[in-house]
Amino acid sequence: MAEVGRVEAESRAARAGGADRGGEPGAAPLLEVRGLRKTFRRAGRARRAGRLVAVADVEFRIGRGEAVALVGESGSGKSTIARLLLRLDRPDAGEIRLDGVDVLAVERRHASLAYRARVQMVFQDPFGSLNPVHRVAHHLARPLLRHGRAARGRASLRDAAVALLRTVGLEPAEEMLDRFPHELSGGQRQRVAIARALAVQPDLLVADEPTSMLDVSLRAGVLGLLARLERERGLAVVLITHDLASARTLADRILVLYRGRIVEEGPAAAVVGSPAHPYTRALVAASADRRAPLAGAARPALVAEAVAGCPYAPRCPDAEARCRTEDPAARDVGQGRRVRCHLYPGDAAAPPPRP
Numbered sequence: 001m002a003e004v005g006r007v008e009a010e011s012r013a014a015r016a017g018g019a020d021r022g023g024e025p026g027a028a029p030l031l032e033v034r035g036l037r038k039t040f041r042r043a044g045r046a047r048r049a050g051r052l053v054a055v056a057d058v059e060f061r062i063g064r065g066e067a068v069a070l071v072g073e074s075g076s077g078k079s080t081i082a083r084l085l086l087r088l089d090r091p092d093a094g095e096i097r098l099d100g101v102d103v104l105a106v107e108r109r110h111a112s113l114a115y116r117a118r119v120q121m122v123f124q125d126p127f128g129s130l131n132p133v134h135r136v137a138h139h140l141a142r143p144l145l146r147h148g149r150a151a152r153g154r155a156s157l158r159d160a161a162v163a164l165l166r167t168v169g170l171e172p173a174e175e176m177l178d179r180f181p182h183e184l185s186g187g188q189r190q191r192v193a194i195a196r197a198l199a200v201q202p203d204l205l206v207a208d209e210p211t212s213m214l215d216v217s218l219r220a221g222v223l224g225l226l227a228r229l230e231r232e233r234g235l236a237v238v239l240i241t242h243d244l245a246s247a248r249t250l251a252d253r254i255l256v257l258y259r260g261r262i263v264e265e266g267p268a269a270a271v272v273g274s275p276a277h278p279y280t281r282a283l284v285a286a287s288a289d290r291r292a293p294l295a296g297a298a299r300p301a302l303v304a305e306a307v308a309g310c311p312y313a314p315r316c317p318d319a320e321a322r323c324r325t326e327d328p329a330a331r332d333v334g335q336g337r338r339v340r341c342h343l344y345p346g347d348a349a350a351p352p353p354r355p
Contacts, residue, residue, distance in 0.1 A: 126189035
């Protein structure tokens, strides 16, 4: 707990010391997403029902040195958004703007090497993302060479790799270079994966559940490393997680996703401490008592294209008649927060949430 508190303190210091952040009004964002949408065709006999909506008109901004967490259950669209940001999938509609440039319009078929250098990924499974037949030195040398971040030659490559390992807190770095992934602990492997991402000097790091496969004792260390990189390098971070504690520890802002759409967003402490949307309240309650299931159906499936009303209405304890026929718009409720819910009648101070 003391370690988690230290990480939260570091994150707060990073937020206080940061300059222009894309989440703040008037600040130029590093990355801006507009109207992002992704659907998939149904398989098998269900195909007659049309397409499934994985991401529905998602919009958000990320500034340099800012951490934003995408939070929600499995099936909420978090990882699909990550794949779209990384250009591993192409959206059906929308824009991904990096420093104001719509990269989907400029790079129509594939992401350029320059884009991949600026937007990097840390995967959930650190063992699966590292080739088991190669040593750590190989995993770091490849991006250094591919992106021209180090001179060719064994000595210079090794020096650059050692510096990367020291950046992520792996010592003795020279010894670590010669180890295979199976000779490292889970936390050490994830730090190697982070070092590999840092090798190309990215502006944005997409971290997909980076601590979910680690022991509890190791999670705070990895979150602390990401907080330090955010603070010292001005690195922007998109944290994909179902864990509200991790989101609050690292993130400046939290975006809560349900069935591919953002239902609530705002400062991390406010969203977790005083959730406004009924779904966010259910997430917070389930997080506080891990034995308690979320209200309603066990797990949300992707929804068909033509679903009327609010997608959360069948599970919502506060649902009204219009919730089943009218889709609520996102509304400003003050203090940098937006909520997509009929409980909030307009762009004004929100009423107290219902018990």
